[in-house]
Amino acid sequence: MYDLVxxxxxxxxxxxxxxxxxxxxxxxxHIAAIGAFAGSGSRELDAHGxxxxxxxxxxxxxxxxxxxxxxxxxxxSTLGAxxxxxxxxxxxxxxxxxxxHDTLIRLMEGVEDIxxxxxxxxxxxxxxxxxxxMAAIDELPHDIDVAVQVPHGAxxxxxxxxRGANRDPATAQENAQMRAxxxxxxxxxxxxxxxxRTMVHRTADGDLTPTVGAAxxxxxxxxxxxxxxxxxxxxWVSDFRDMDEEFSLIRDLTRISGRPLSFTMVQAxxxxxxxxxxxxxxxxxxxxxxxxxAQVAGRPVGLMLGLQGSVHPxxxxxxxxxxxxxxxxxxxxxxxDPELRQTLIAxxxxxxxPFVNSVAGAYHKMFPIGDRVEYEPxxxxxxxxxxxxxxxxxxxxxxxxxxxxxxxxxVFFPMHNYTDxxxxxxxxxxxxxxxxxxxxxxGAHVGxxxxxxxxxxxxxxxxxxxxxGPLLELAETVKQQTLDTALAVGLGDRGLLVIGYLADINVxxxxxxxxGKPYMAFDLPTGARRxxxxxxxxxxxxxSGQVIYADGQPxxxxxxxxxxxxxxxxxxxTVAA
Numbered sequence: 001m002y003d004l005v006x007x008x009x010x011x012x013x014x015x016x017x018x019x020x021x022x023x024x025x026x027x028x029x030h031i032a033a034i035g036a037f038a039g040s041g042s043r044e045l046d047a048h049g050x051x052x053x054x055x056x057x058x059x060x061x062x063x064x065x066x067x068x069x070x071x072x073x074x075x076x077s078t079l080g081a082x083x084x085x086x087x088x089x090x091x092x093x094x095x096x097x098x099x100x101h102d103t104l105i106r107l108m109e110g111v112e113d114i115x116x117x118x119x120x121x122x123x124x125x126x127x128x129x130x131x132x133x134m135a136a137i138d139e140l141p142h143d144i145d146v147a148v149q150v151p152h153g154a155x156x157x158x159x160x161x162x163r164g165a166n167r168d169p170a171t172a173q174e175n176a177q178m179r180a181x182x183x184x185x186x187x188x189x190x191x192x193x194x195x196x197r198t199m200v201h202r203t204a205d206g207d208l209t210p211t212v213g214a215a216x217x218x219x220x221x222x223x224x225x226x227x228x229x230x231x232x233x234x235x236w237v238s239d240f241r242d243m244d245e246e247f248s249l250i251r252d253l254t255r256i257s258g259r260p261l262s263f264t265m266v267q268a269x270x271x272x273x274x275x276x277x278x279x280x281x282x283x284x285x286x287x288x289x290x291x292x293x294a295q296v297a298g299r300p301v302g303l304m305l306g307l308q309g310s311v312h313p314x315x316x317x318x319x320x321x322x323x324x325x326x327x328x329x330x331x332x333x334x335x336x337d338p339e340l341r342q343t344l345i346a347x348x349x350x351x352x353x354p355f356v357n358s359v360a361g362a363y364h365k366m367f368p369i370g371d372r373v374e375y376e377p378x379x380x381x382x383x384x385x386x387x388x389x390x391x392x393x394x395x396x397x398x399x400x401x402x403x404x405x406x407x408x409x410x411v412f413f414p415m416h417n418y419t420d421x422x423x424x425x426x427x428x429x430x431x432x433x434x435x436x437x438x439x440x441x442x443g444a445h446v447g448x449x450x451x452x453x454x455x456x457x458x459x460x461x462x463x464x465x466x467x468x469g470p471l472l473e474l475a476e477t478v479k480q481q482t483l484d485t486a487l488a489v490g491l492g493d494r495g496l497l498v499i500g501y502l503a504d505i506n507v508x509x510x511x512x513x514x515x516g517k518p519y520m521a522f523d524l525p526t527g528a529r530r531x532x533x534x535x536x537x538x539x540x541x542x543x544s545g546q547v548i549y550a551d552g553q554p555x556x557x558x559x560x561x562x563x564x565x566x567x568x569x570x571x572x573x574t575v576a577a
Contacts, residue, residue, distance in 0.1 A: 089111060090152040505540075
């Protein structure tokens with residue numbers, strides 16, 4: 001007698017091998033039998049005609065605060081993820097001294113667009129060391145597994161105080177302390193260490209993050225800390241402005257630490273061919289024996305421009321700023337006044353919003369959202385193209401689009417990975433064996449970006465619906481966001497439907513699988529906002545043998561745990577076919 005049996009599903013096991021029809025039996029939290037076997041289950045789920053895959057292993061999220069106050073790691077867990085890795089991009093909340101709480105909140109608020117009021121309300125701060133932080137997470141049951149990384153920003157401020165926040169050079173003694181603390185955190189169960197070196201990442205006050213420009217000696221000391229612990233991975237964000245120096249540094253850090261490193265790679269409009277040079281250097285590094293990979297996003301990194309969000313083209317207009325504080329309904333009523341409309345559209349934007357102003361003029365990258373988001377939109381469908389064809393001021397089209405659905409509508413703006421107006425360059429990134437599926441940013445950019453649905457999109461768009469170029473192979477795409485991501489961060493016990501592995505499973509009606517439109521929810525502490533997105537077609541999501549979501553609805557099961565450190569590959573049995 002098994003605890004749970006899935007009957008007759010089309011099994012895509014995460015190995016990249018061909019799908020096959022079979023049953024899966026679960027005992028406790030592990031897969032006990034697969035293929036054809038005798039015996040029945042205390043509970044059985046009919047999976048005939050359905051696709052059965054491992055749960056998604058999402059290695060780039062920012063639920064660092066949410067997992068300390070909430071049991072549900074939404075929206076990732078509602079979209080098929082069964083394991084998430086937090087603490088990316090060098091931002092997080094441990095280690096920390098009491099006097100630096102606000103510094104870390106302002107850092108997270110600025111870099112990841114998570115409301116500071118929600119963080120002030122939600123964070124208990126009943127920790128100082130990184131081990132204490134993990135203990136606080138461990139006290140709360142979760143629907144899925146979470147793994148944590150040491151954030152460089154928090155580590156630097158903990159060791160150096162205001163000097164660290166102000167990006168002063170670390171002394172030799174401070175470097176030694178960062179080395180020791182990194183090793184201690186990895187030994188206590190941190191999965192890795194993360195840093196950011198990009199000029200884009202700034203605090204809520206507009207200052208560069210503490211880690212931008214950190215000296216080679218500091219980075220080498222931290223690499224030595226990973227080496228001392230003999231475990232952990234590096235997660236790296238950089239502008240790669242000095243390509244030779246920066247890539248030389250990451251090669252050296254993997255050599256010093258003996259540990260793998262992954263870096264973020266996107267196509268930015270301002271450096272549209274940088275990704276090609278990065279790819280060349282990445283491929284050569286792998287040939288030379290360095291364990292380096294690039295994390296890539298399988299679609300545009302897209303802004304959702306809207307009146308409820310943190311970015312839209314009229315934020316920097318003086319007449320809009322006069323009504324920006326109003327509740328949505330009152331704001332919409334004001335914007336529908338013809339006189340205000342005429343005044344606002346004619347106004348010159350204020351210069352103190354450079355990012356918003358750069359977005360505001362890029363009408364060729366603004367796409368209205370109909371019944372669903374088209375993530376590979378035809379440039380001819382942009383508001384800029386429509387304005388050119390009709391002779392209408394594009395600001396008027398944007399204005400009207402933002403007012404739809406009583407001001408709750410969004411306009412899709414593909415910020416990165418869409419320089420050429422299609423996803424061909426992204427397809428090449430995905431196809432490279434030295435890249436990883438990442439950058440969903442689950443839990444972050446809650447007022448502007450909703451890319452947490454990337455794993456679902458990879459199946460629907462790339463493996464079924466794409467019309468503007470080749471499709472991707474389904475089994476390989478499943479592997480890329482299950483086994484590949486799991487192994488990349490040292491989680492050898494998941495990402496594969498094989499006897500002995502964790503029973504982390506999605507049961508999917510592939511024909512019905514469809515992403516919903518992003519919408520704004522107000523369910524963070526203090527009622528703060530966050531962009532959310534749902535999906536149809538997830539028949540069941542199973543975590544450690546327990547059904548946590550059935551037809552999109554949560555059950556009472558909360559089997560998720562804090563994953564402490566790397567996990568060994570289970571002793572495998574032969575898969576029965």
